[in-house]
Every structure is written in C-alpha cells, then in structure tokens.
Amino acid sequence: MRPDGPPDWPSRDPEIAAALQHAWDNGTWGKYHGVHCDKLEERLREYLGVSHVLLCGSGTYAVELALRALGVGPGDEVLLAAYDYPGNFLCVHAVGAQPVLVDVRPENWNVSLDAVRAGLGASTKVIIASHLHGGVVPMRELTELARVHKIAVIEDAAQCPGARVQGQMAGRWGDVGIFSFGGSKLLSAGRGGAFVTERADLHQRARNWQLRGNLVCPLSELQAAVLLPQLARLDERNAKRQSAVEKLRQLLAGVPGLSPFRNPPAWDWAAGYYKCGFQLDEQAFGLTRGLLVKAARAEGIALDEGFAGLHVGRSPKRYRLGGPLSEADRAHQGCVVLHHPVLLEDDAALEQIARAVRRIHGARAELARLP
Template identity: 35%
Template sequence: MSSNRVDEVLTFPAWPQHGPEERAGLLRALDQEGWWRNGGSEVDSFEEEFAALHGAPRALATTNGTHALELALSVLGVGPGDEVLVPSFTFISCSLAVQRTGAVPVPVDVRPDTYCLDVDAAARVITPRTKVVMPVHLAGQFADMDALAELSSATGVTVLQDAAHAHAARWRGRRVGELGSIAAFSFQNGKLMTAGEGGALLLPDEESYQEAYLRHGCGRPPKDRLYEHRTQGSNYRMTEFSAAVLRAQLSRLEEQVAVREERSRHLMAALARIPGVVPQGRDERGDVKSHYMAMVRLPGTTAERRLALVDRLISHGVPAFVAFPPVYRTSGFWEGPHTGDVDDLAKRCPVAEEIGNDCLWLHHRVLLADTPVLDRLAEVFASAVAAG
C-alpha cells in the first residue's frame, strides 16, 4: 500500500439499510387495529412472502433466530435424554437452543474448506440417543445437503437446517425451503435482512406448521377464546412492526445477494493473493451463496496476532471481527446438559480448534461496496498482515 494511504479510512455502505418502504410499512402497522399478529396482517403477509421466496410450503415468524431453533427442536420432539449433533465451529445459539430443551448438544468437527459440518465426522458420533443433526450454512455456504440426506435416510436422524446466514441461497438450484427439512432463520441486526431482531422457520408440510404455530403461541390454537392450551410452548410471536420492516427488507434481498456474489469473488481473489491468507472455500454445488460474512484464515497465526490484525483493520474503517471459538470453549456451554470434557472434544474437533484460533471475518456490507473500494480493502488487509 502506498505511503500516502497508510492512515486511510475506508468507507463502506451502511448496515442496516432502509428506505421509504420500511417507513411506509411501520406506519401501515401503526395504523392497524392491532400491533400483534392476532390483530394485524403484517406477520401473516411476511410469512407468505418469505415462504414463497424460499420455496417452502409454510413459514412461521418468531421473536429471534435462537427462539426459531428452540421452537424447531420442540416441534421435532427433542427433549431430555436426546442428543443433537451441532457444528463445533458456529455461533453458540446452536448448542444453547439444544440445551434449553434439556437435550445434549454433541459438537462435531467441521470441514477445513467450507467450515461447515463434516458429515463423516457426524456419522462417527451418532448413538441410539441421537435425534437431530443441525448443519449450519456458515456465511451463506451450504453444508453438504446431499450427504446429510443420505445420513438421515440411513440412520433415521432428522436434519434441521440452521439457515441464519443463508437467506435466498441455493443448493444445486434448490432454495432452502425446497430441501425437505425444517430451516431456521435469523433477522438480528447484522443479518442479511433485519428488523433489529427476529427469526423464522420454514416448514416442509402443514402438520409441522400447525405444531409450530401452537408451540409459538403458548400452545393456543388460532382464534382461541377459551385459553385452550393444547401443548407446551412459549411466546415466540413476532410483532407487526418487525414484520412490516422485514417485508421491505425482503423486497431487496435477492438484488443484494447478486451484488455480494459478484463482489465476493472479486474480493476473495484479491485476498487469496496475500501471503498467509486463505479465504473460506466454496462448494460449487451451492450455486447461490448469500455471503453473510467474508471469512478468511491465517493458518499458523496466534489468537493475539489475529486480534491485532482485526484492530488494525478496524482503525482503517473495515468492519472486521475475530471468528467464533469452538462452542465447547465457552463457559456457557458447560452450564447446560453436556457430555465429555474440553480436552476430549478438542481432540475430536481438530479443524474447529484451528479455525477458532486463526479465522476472522468481514461484515457483509463490505461486499456491497464498489470494486475499487474492495481493491483498496485488499491493500489495507495486505499491509495489516505484513505489520505482523
């Protein structure tokens, strides 16, 4: 990077993005008779539109993505005594949601290229207690859904997709809702579409939708006037205001995904030319990747050097973050139902151990920038790496 750019601060598109569509939606929700889903129409409309875009028979909006996972696990009958396979390298909501049901999360190693669940590793830890396997489509890169379908067919273990990063992504031309399993989404502030918080499930059939609907409203059926609580559940209902914002966000999602697809290939090629930098790989069967994060590794680095690199990038205006630690290296993991110990899990998850130490990510808003800005970002990144 030339000397006159040493102190340069880059500017990227803001996130969240909003326009007159969000403002109109909020006013539309405000002017309704009711501000919750049982008195308005925004949540119902959002669910229909979200399901249609993702090719699912039904969708159900929730308070947030973690609750979406908890609700999905409940619908699938997961409870105390059961085991759920989760990637060892992911945000901790995956294991926390399992533990909130009383079940045991079983961390599974991930692939060194895509950072997604290693299906062969999953197969090795299945027991008679294993009820669900939860692949995460990390950074919008699909886990191997073909291999997971084969594993499910052979073992009877149900697949639950964590699609919190995979809005509008496609696997071999199929959308998330066309893959035949429940999928959970998040609309947290940093996600690819957002209302600050929020979540949703895609349901593959009417039976699972009806069960999820009951459980997301404290067990009450639609239009209940008699407090008829038919099953266990909680209040996972989305507000009309969140749904109104998300309808507007949904309207520009596919266009933004297309831009990120193009810009990501440009940026990752530039970062790959920097010595010591290895971008996240891509399984080309995932023919549309939504790019929640731009993730790279610095193999052989230390956690301290990685943090210093992130700090240098932030000083130049780059929204950079250290990647997740393996879920079992957090204190919260050990406060819920669990099995094994840190040393045992670390030996079983060597790839997650490495990635958790040397990976960092850039927020997806960088991928909405023009290519000259991305070229400057690559220069800043190379300089920050060279600084040690």
C-alpha cells in the first residue's frame, strides 16, 4: 500500500540545517560552552511554565537524576505501571530501590489510579507516572493522592512534549517532570533529555549529582542548537498529529479487535503522539500481533509491538507486586503502536493505512496459514 515505506525521521527542516550551519560558523558545534544550552533551558522554562530545567544526555538519565534528587535509595519503594518503559524499572534498581508494579487502566493502558492507591506501602517514596502512546494520566488526582500520602511524583513526559492534561502542560505536574530528545522522539537530537521542576532543592540536588568536575551525561551545544527550531514548531505539529489521529480513529472504526487508546474527555487533554497506541484483541481481529505487525510493515507502515510487561520474564524478587496485573497482561500481549512521522503526512497517507489494515484483516485466514 505504501511502497516507499514509512517516512523518515527526524524531518529535514531548513531551520535545522540553518541551526547546524550557524553552530558551524560560530564554532559552538565543538565547544563545551555556548549560547544554545542556556537558550534551550530558557525556552523550555517559558514553554512549560516551569521554574527550573536541567538538560542531560537522555530521558533515562533524567529519570535517574529525578530519583537521586528525591533521595531514593535502598529500603525505598518506587511505584510504577507494570506496562511502562523498561528503563524506568531499571533506573529504580540503579539507585538501589525496589520497584512496585501496579496495573494500568483498561481504556488507555496508562497507570491506573485505583491500582496506585492499592499498591502503596509503608516504604513507597515515589510514583513514576508515564504518559504513553497518546494516553494520558489524570495528574490532578494522582498528585493529590501523592500529596495525601506524602509521596513524590516523577511525571514521565518523554513521549509527549507539549501535551496537556487537565489544563496544564504534561511534565509540569509532578515534583519532577522528564523529557526525552532521543533519535525517534517528537523533539529529536539523536540523544538527550531534560529534568524539569518547580522545586529549587531538587534542581540543586540533581545539578550537584550531574556535576563531577565536569558535567556527567550532558546535552551538547550542538544538540541544543537543533532542538531550538523544533521546539518552535512543536505546537503546530502536535495539533496536526492530534487531528491525524482523530481522522485515523474514524477511518479504522468498525475494524474488529483493534481500537486506539482512549482518554476520558473529562480530563481535558491534548495528547502527544510519539507513538499512537492501539489495543489489539488477537482473537477478535483474527490474527496474532506478530503477524499483524509483520503484514503492516510489508505494507510500508511503521507499526510495532508495544513494550513488554515489566513483570514478564523477570524474577519476582526484583519487584513487589502491587496488585493484580490483568490489564498489564493484556497490554503486554496486545499493544501495538504506530510511529508518529506518518501523522504529519496528508489524509491520503492515513487512508492508505486504514485500507492496509482492512486488507490485512480481510486476508487474516491466508496470513495465519503462512509458514
């Protein structure tokens, strides 16, 4: 259906070429210090409406910095969804703490508030809440719950810079918010991340952790230079992606066993679509997830399996079970994600995706018989 395959990313914006040329002209491409990192921190502070921004080498490192700034260590528990980015689980181990895994919501496979409530224990010090695959977490209720229990919140907005939930920017709600500028992300510098907070104490502690004579895992001047023009276009592109997902939702309506993640309208949300998440019911669709993804790839569509459940294939000694994980099991088996670049294309591209999915569904019996 799409013989040229998925569109490339990052996009080849002339503003990025100009930023690279500028960094070449003034030599900041190879210097420790220059104007770009300071400027990016300033722009992020303005854009997010947050007091402190610390740039760093990756979103994963930003999560580790957040845990360290919050003083998490041996004997502490960190609660997170059993369906989440695996690096978040591993960061909890990196600081010597114990992850507590809880279930996700049925309609968007993002962390469930009821499961968080049930999973809290006497040693729980932090909750990591990730907005995943176009899903959002109701941060007003989550931060209120955390406040009552005197627990800190790390809000992982790695996948959704510019998203809004309940009237506020994603990444702005928690004690710390984190972002990623990795090579496939909505704001991309190949690698990179940011730690943001309102709290001067956390900012200072994270900064001290990062400073060991020189900065550990920093963002470079060159990376900051290419992020600045992307940040300037983020809102316009997020709006385009959001309307593309709405269109795709309509085009795919009625396909059995495949439904896009849904957020309750009452949450007043605007998602960020690094990946657009779908819930696949293999039986209802009539094909395994592996075959659907393979067939979609053959059609030139960047559809992939979601994350593996954090509780799957790991020794139960490495985490505490915070409650039943029935929805996380479903997410582990049935999450499929569409990579974002196609969401900036025209309606014809979305129609091709929908036709391809319907064609795959129509050919499910034949496909299932393939060796």
